[in-house]
Amino acid sequence: MMGLIFAKLWNLFSKQEHKVIIVGLDNAGKTTILYQFLMNEVVHTSPTIGSNVEEIFVKNTHFLMWDIGGQESLRSSWNTYYSNTEFIILVVDSIDRERLAITKEELYRMLAHEDLRKAAVLIFANKQDMKGCMTAAEISKYLTLSSIKDHPWHIQSCCALTGEGLCQGLEWMTSRVGVR
Template identity: 65%
Template structure:
């Protein structure tokens, strides 16, 4: 019985794909989540715990979990990993001091058994701010070219939502290729 719904969804072509949105505090995770849902920019307050939203494209159904990264709650991150197909890592393009921590967190996630088949989207947020790191610099610092076991995509986004449709389209194409 537990497999009936996924099988029916696969017959109809509407597969459900689990996505986790992670990043350090105040990176723009929740703004990005709601950017997928609305044409308007949604200003948010920092969350405690997680938000979950469903995003449905033509035949692709994404269940997106926006997970807060606070030391007091970091032990629960692993509970979100099970059945995750996509990791969205949000980077603040202005916050050079935290980029090393973001890289460490990314590689910890990629090494986790439950995420071994997950694809990664990196959104370099705040690209519209003067003196922000460009995507090439961020890609180099995160050593993305060394990631061989996971598909990955890097795009930028900001309050203008630049890069969000391309990132979601890439995820949709990856989901279709994997099913």
């Protein structure tokens, strides 16, 4: 009992950061999601060259979120951000059926990387407001998420422009903090 009380107090007063990388192909909505988390509003963005980093606090949990550019020329440098990463947020453009194979390739390349062996994965199926978009279930099946056994994962439908679904994704992440 005393240990439980101490653990809860420690969590309240410790300012431990949890590193998050936000990845996905260009134009998936990564930066829009980051700034929805930060300011709860849509910010006009341009393609990210390199990265954006912001601190997000959710229920006494401190996330350091790295939004990494998704253009083809930048993807080979994603691994420079992997060290000490606890969470991967993979943003999928639910309209972009043509490039879903590339997203799948990038996902499994990341999951095979030594620095990400303990990382949990949140997949945002973004742009659910668009006509003809793939559902989270369709994306999950295409990405064969059920075959991922060594990383906790969750897929969440969302719309970065309205913020719909984003809180549920963050709630899943906060529920995973400290779970190994």
